[in-house]
Amino acid sequence: MEQALKIGIVTQARATSTRLPAKVLLEAGGRKYLEHHVDRLHRTGLPVIVATTVNADDDPIVELCERDEIPVFRGSEDDVLSRFAGAARTYELDAIVRVTSDCPLIDPEVVAEGVERWRAENDENLYLSNCLERTYPRGMDYEVFSAARLFDADQKATLKADREHVTPYLHQNRPGDVRLLNVSWPIGGSQYRLTLDTEDDRKLLSTLIEEFAADKLDCAELVALLDAHPELAAVNAHIEQKKLGE
Template sequence: MRVGIITQARTTSTRLPRKVLMTAGGRTMLDHHLDRLTRSGLPVYVATTTNATDDDIVSLAAGRGLPVHRGSEHDVLSRFSGCAAEHHLDIVVRVTSDCPLIDGALIASAVEDFVAADDPWLYLSNSLERTFPRGFDFEVFSAEALFDAQEHASEEVEREHVTPYLYANRTGRMHLRNTAWPEDKSAYRVTLDTADDFELLRRLIEEHQAHTLSCAQIIEVLDAHPRLAAINEHVEQKKLGR
């Protein structure tokens, strides 16, 4: 059974253009992200766009020996489906490159749970009911379910955000399962969408070596340094379709 992590990356983000190529601790945010994913022990695939502006992402991934799939900028569902089909995946983990400190060990554990369930219509995530800080999000589902969404999803929000068709259970066949953190830490933002998000991530990496820490250890740092966590606490998460 072929399992793969597909991460979506582009340079044309509206709030902070080229954010994944910004650097902290001498490495790009995308490098930190891919470093963390590879620690899962699972194959990693980069799904980017056909835009020339994303050639730098292709070069970075190629320099690391990672496969790249290029597709539509806005129909991200087709981009994921195409990547899964090209690499003959049976199980897909969806993540996004604005999570430079994502925890590969958490992903590996989630995949073990998914495989043990032996259910092609399971959707397993840690963001159905948010208790994790933003920035550690993952979704696990079968390629069969992804291909079904690719064939039938018609709403713009379903195409752009990949998985709404799945977790809204538009087929009536999906079984949803949420992975929760023991405490509600959803107020923390360890994701990259604004300049203040970047400042927090830069300080976490350069002052606290967060790129070497687990999700639990990063939460401990934020708990112990409330002024640090306050840097981006005012940032409003973009809503689907905006």
């Protein structure tokens, strides 16, 4: 592959989340969670594209993006695979970093290191992620893959779960020629939730941002903070992550 690849971060966002409606438009520290999320991703130096839906419910997300001059793409609500493929085509990406907008404290250095590892491998068939095996806290997840593999998945994937969740066709290696690579984290903290899915998640994130300046902390500092304050980690420790297909 050529070195001058155009790699972009595509983050999915919608207002019709079921467990915590319009969660990315809620605020902490005077800023919407989506703004915290995109701000941190911008520190990677990569372009960031918000992939939302054509539903009127998501007009406020589009308005926020337009106000903050964040590139946006609108596509299907349920066929998120086609939405990502559409975003990649529209913005002429050669490779995609997939993240989700319910990660307002995602660490840009963690993402950037993953992208550099993917580049160094120089393999169009490589799917690289830090969550094939859980070693990071939830809320730090990313996936990197070529546009070619994304477009192939969009053309061939037929299972509902593959289309709703974008990447199972790749990380389950349904084509048979995808190379999988997991980036692990030696520091620990995989038991922690720094993701926004429920009201208790929101309570924790709001406290971390407003009382501990968490929006300025990296992943290791966030883990150290939760290690030092088990009462904070307990706020959402009981939450079970939704399973694939739920």
